[in-house]
Amino acid sequence: MPATILxxxxxxxxxxxxxxxxxxxxHRVMEAPGGREALATLDDxxxxxxxxxxxxxxxxxxxxVRALRARPRERSTPILVLTTExxxxxxxxxxxAGATGWLVKPFHPxxxxxxxxxxxxIPA
Amino acid sequence: xKRGEVTIHIGGVYASERPTIIKTLxxxxxxxxxxxxxxxxxxxxxxMLPRGDGDGDDAEAGRFGVHAMDLLIGAxxxxxxxxxxxxxKVFGGANVLDLSGSVVDVPRRNIDFAKTFLEEEGIPVLxxxxxxxxxxxxxxxxxxxxxxxxxxxxxxxxALAEARARAAPPIGYGSITLFD
Numbered sequence: 665m666p667a668t669i670l671x672x673x674x675x676x677x678x679x680x681x682x683x684x685x686x687x688x689x690x691h692r693v694m695e696a697p698g699g700r701e702a703l704a705t706l707d708d709x710x711x712x713x714x715x716x717x718x719x720x721x722x723x724x725x726x727x728x729v730r731a732l733r734a735r736p737r738e739r740s741t742p743i744l745v746l747t748t749e750x751x752x753x754x755x756x757x758x759x760x761a762g763a764t765g766w767l768v769k770p771f772h773p774x775x776x777x778x779x780x781x782x783x784x785x786i787p788a
Numbered sequence: 789x790k791r792g793e794v795t796i797h798i799g800g801v802y803a804s805e806r807p808t809i810i811k812t813l814x815x816x817x818x819x820x821x822x823x824x825x826x827x828x829x830x831x832x833x834x835x836m837l838p839r840g841d842g843d844g845d846d847a848e849a850g851r852f853g854v855h856a857m858d859l860l861i862g863a864x865x866x867x868x869x870x871x872x873x874x875x876x877k878v879f880g881g882a883n884v885l886d887l888s889g890s891v892v893d894v895p896r897r898n899i900d901f902a903k904t905f906l907e908e909e910g911i912p913v914l915x916x917x918x919x920x921x922x923x924x925x926x927x928x929x930x931x932x933x934x935x936x937x938x939x940x941x942x943x944x945x946x947a948l949a950e951a952r953a954r955a956a957p958p959i960g961y962g963s964i965t966l967f968d
Contacts, residue, residue: 767962
């Protein structure tokens with residue numbers, strides 16, 4: 665069952681890699697280059713899952729997670745953080761912000777698809 | 789202010805908001821130096837794409853190259869830089885072992901990858917010293933963005949091998965944590 669997924673990532677090439685991985689499972693993929701653009705996109709379009717980077721200009725990923733958790737529509741939308749940050753302290757901050765999961769880059773496309781299916785409750 | 793000094797090897801990434809001279813020795817590997825002039829923040833990586841012979845391997849090589857750049861940009865942003873102001877210098881990719889003409893031109897792939905990445909991401913390349921036959925010593929000043937490059941005509945026989953031995957282990961895939 666395909667889902668609508670928003671990728672929030674400032675690197676165009678990383679966005680393209682995530683998009684390619686998810687489209688192989690027929691998901692509908694939308695992209696935003698930063699937190700502010702993500703919020704604007706979500707004002708117009710509800711999604712089933714948000715995948716966000718952490719270190720981005722203007723609004724970082726954890727600020728975005730907190731902002732989404734304060735909005736009625738995205739209060740319980742799964743949010744996966746996909747980042748080069750691998751420290752336990754940062755992971756803990758992600759958990760406290762309300763993230764659903766923490767994926768450290770580089771990612772393998774199969775693992776990303778598997779994790780996405782898992783958090784969306786799609787049978788393997 | 790006296791600059792600190794840091795040496796990086798293959799697989800290494802370093803960025804700082806403190807004036808630092810980042811040093812590296814490059815053979816067929818490539819180092820990309822990024823600098824945010826407004827914040828005087830700079831950094832360098834040093835990478836070699838994994839060798840790929842088929843389509844699947846090429847995709848894998850691309851993923852690791854993108855990751856090496858992603859790590860550098862992330863480190864610069866953590867040091868207070870802004871990716872929208874970044875400018876780049878590219879070094880390395882020498883045919884030290886005279887591999888040109890072999891099926892996979894490793895140095896050329898590294899150079900092409902770096903340039904394509906920077907172009908796609910809209911990061912201007914201010915200068916590049918790539919290709920050729922000789923290894924290079926590169927010193928990059930993180931505060932001014934200046935780079936000093938010296939060809940190494942007489943490489944100590946094992947200098948590159950030593951640098952390689954001190955390299956960071958190959959990048960593996962990252963961990964996945966799902967919160968309760």
